[in-house]
Amino acid sequence: MTLYSLLLHLFILIGPFAAGAIVIVNEQHPLPKTGNSLWNTQDDVQKALQDAQIIPTVIDDFLPSLLMNATWSSHHHTHADLGNTLEPSLLESAPSVKLMASKPSLWKKGVTYVITMTDPDAPSRDDPKWSEFCHWIAIGVPTSSGISPTFSDEIMGYKPPSPPEKTGKHRYVLLAFAPANGTTEKLHLSRPSARKHWGYDVGNDGDKDTKGVREWAAENGLVPVGANFFYAQNKKH
Numbered sequence: 001m002t003l004y005s006l007l008l009h010l011f012i013l014i015g016p017f018a019a020g021a022i023v024i025v026n027e028q029h030p031l032p033k034t035g036n037s038l039w040n041t042q043d044d045v046q047k048a049l050q051d052a053q054i055i056p057t058v059i060d061d062f063l064p065s066l067l068m069n070a071t072w073s074s075h076h077h078t079h080a081d082l083g084n085t086l087e088p089s090l091l092e093s094a095p096s097v098k099l100m101a102s103k104p105s106l107w108k109k110g111v112t113y114v115i116t117m118t119d120p121d122a123p124s125r126d127d128p129k130w131s132e133f134c135h136w137i138a139i140g141v142p143t144s145s146g147i148s149p150t151f152s153d154e155i156m157g158y159k160p161p162s163p164p165e166k167t168g169k170h171r172y173v174l175l176a177f178a179p180a181n182g183t184t185e186k187l188h189l190s191r192p193s194a195r196k197h198w199g200y201d202v203g204n205d206g207d208k209d210t211k212g213v214r215e216w217a218a219e220n221g222l223v224p225v226g227a228n229f230f231y232a233q234n235k236k237h
Helices: 005-014 041-051 213-219
Strands: 020-027 064-069 095-099 113-119 133-140 153-156 172-178 223-233
Touching: 041 064, 041 223, 064 172, 095 172, 113 213, 172 213, 213 223
Parallel strands: 020 095, 064 223
Antiparallel strands: 064 095, 113 133, 113 172, 133 153, 172 223
């Protein structure tokens, strides 16, 4: 039985890992695609991000080297799946995040991975004057076995999705980052001074009226390696 098969078997038996967990799986073969898969191919992810205009609105175009699954402990079937719609009441606690490397060469022992969640549609997609809104920044380091069940730190605590009334569906984008230089040294990441605009001043920016995770990642020397996203909206449409 492969490592992935064992983990998948345990996942089915006992449910998702504890909230706020990162799991890095080092597997030599891509995960299987099913009709309701927890995993998707790299091309699936890239195309879904483009179709939802997350590329290039939130992040520049990239082909993910890691696959990402985020699951909330409120219900075993509450997971991000490239644009599915989730009920905000089920997302109160931080999700467990699992990252999958389809090739051993794409995963490096000791590298710090950074997970973020951002909302480019705040307070609404028609009027994104708070965009982007930072919901979460957390970091984790995989162990020699390829699994790290806890975050080593949270840069910005998890704020559950809470789209305002009558603002339609919001895109909540989960991104995984790694240091661009591949360092295994401890990262010293900046903490956004505010959640709106990720703390950036957009008042004098004539070229772009929103700022967010792209700017923060560049400032901290990070590059995207994985992504997922979901929609959520207030019950009062």
